[in-house]
Amino acid sequence: MIVLKLGGSVITEKDRPETLDGEALERAADAIAALEGREDLVVVHGGGSFGHHNASEHGVTTTAGTRDASAALDVHGAMKTLNQFVLGRLLERDVEAVPVHPFSAGHRDGEGDLHLPTGQVETMLAEGFVPVLHGDMIAHAGAGATVVSGDELVAALARSLEADRVGLCSTVPGVLDDEDAVIDRIDDFDTVAAVLGASDATDVTGGMAGKVRTLLELEAEASIFGLASLASFLDGENPGTTID
Numbered sequence: 001m002i003v004l005k006l007g008g009s010v011i012t013e014k015d016r017p018e019t020l021d022g023e024a025l026e027r028a029a030d031a032i033a034a035l036e037g038r039e040d041l042v043v044v045h046g047g048g049s050f051g052h053h054n055a056s057e058h059g060v061t062t063t064a065g066t067r068d069a070s071a072a073l074d075v076h077g078a079m080k081t082l083n084q085f086v087l088g089r090l091l092e093r094d095v096e097a098v099p100v101h102p103f104s105a106g107h108r109d110g111e112g113d114l115h116l117p118t119g120q121v122e123t124m125l126a127e128g129f130v131p132v133l134h135g136d137m138i139a140h141a142g143a144g145a146t147v148v149s150g151d152e153l154v155a156a157l158a159r160s161l162e163a164d165r166v167g168l169c170s171t172v173p174g175v176l177d178d179e180d181a182v183i184d185r186i187d188d189f190d191t192v193a194a195v196l197g198a199s200d201a202t203d204v205t206g207g208m209a210g211k212v213r214t215l216l217e218l219e220a221e222a223s224i225f226g227l228a229s230l231a232s233f234l235d236g237e238n239p240g241t242t243i244d
Contacts, residue, residue, distance in 0.1 A: 001040045001163045002234070003220075004032075005154045008048025008135065009171045010227055011086065017053040018078060024227055025089050028169065031231040033093035038130055042121060042157055043086075043097070046150040047135040050082040051075055055147050062152070063112065065143030072137045072145045076103050083134045090130070098124060100133045102148050106156075108140040114152055118160040133157070151214045158220050166222040167233045168211060173226040174240030175212060185242045189213055215243040 006028050013019035035041065047055070055061065058071040066072060083099055090097035106116035124131045138148040151168070158166050174182035178195045186192055189212060196209040215222040225233055225240025232239050 001042075001161055002165045002167065003042050003044065003154050003157045003161065003163045004166075004234075005150050005168045006043065006045040006086070007168065007170045008046025008050070008052065008082075008150065010048075010169055011045060012048030012050060012082065014049045014052070016049055018050050018081070020082070020085055025085065027227055028230060029086075029089035029093055029095070031234055032090060032130075033095050034231065035234045038095060039125060039128055041130055042125070042161065042163075043090075043130060043132045044150045044153045044157070045082070045086050045132070045134050047079060048082065050078040051135050051147070054078045060137070060145070060147055062147045062149060063143075065140050065146040067144035072103075075147070076101075076137045079134050079136050083132065086134075087132055090132070095130055096128055097130045097132050100124075100131050102133060102136040102138055102153060103145075106138055106148070108138055108143075108146060108148075110141040112140070112143075112146075114138070114148060114156055116153065116156040116160070118157060121157065122161065149210075151211050155214050155218060158218050158222075163220045166215065166218060166220050167230075168215070168222065168224045169227055169230050169233075170208075170224055170240075171226065172224075173229065174224050175208060175243075183241050185244070186212060186216070187244055189216055212243060 011025045054075045060066050087097045121131045133153050135150040137145045140146040222243040229239035
């Protein structure tokens with residue numbers, strides 16, 4: 001079982017509102033289409049310039065919420081648009097991709113913990129579909145609706161589905177040290193905290209530091225790698241930075 005995240009910065013021009021990086025998405029779709037055994041693959045994609053831009057405009061994050069339906073729908077609608085682009089590229093390559101919209105599938109409790117039932121995902125997989133989830137808005141007890149990041153979804157899916165491998169396809173070839181060299185393996189956050197900076201573009205979900213923290217909490221081995229290494233990851237290799 002593989003849970004794969006396509007970073008929003010990979011498939012969109014993240015510093016230009018609602019702008020797709022069509023070439024990068026085509027390359028990602030090609031790699032996924034070449035994978036044998038897609039019945040054990042779940043895809044998640046980030047928000048990039050679609051979700052993050054709209055969330056920033058309305059001042060919503062994973063903790064700061066809104067009770068304005070129009071604001072929530074701006075973010076959700078932008079993410080559905082991006083999701084449709086992803087689905088379209090996969091369907092063109094005969095990948096039986098179908099959407100799962102987190103806004104209608106899960107919620108946060110009053111402590112902010114994410115609850116994401118995965119029965120629908122498991123049934124989709126069993127029936128030969130490739131579920132494609134995405135960063136989204138989500139109902140949040142006591143806060144209206146907040147952002148749920150693709151990284152949070154990856155973690156929830158990996159735990160619930162007992163994933164064997166987790167991959168985050170990023171704009172960088174792995175987690176970089178202070179000399180821009182890829183760190184081969186991370187097993188403790190404190191050892192790399194000093195070199196983990198915030199994202200250069202608008203990101204309301206925590207940047208690289210948040211990704212590493214989230215992945216360290218998983219039982220499954222995880223990899224962070226660049227788009228050029230997506231095919232090798234799907235072939236069973238561990239490119240980029242391994243996090244365990």
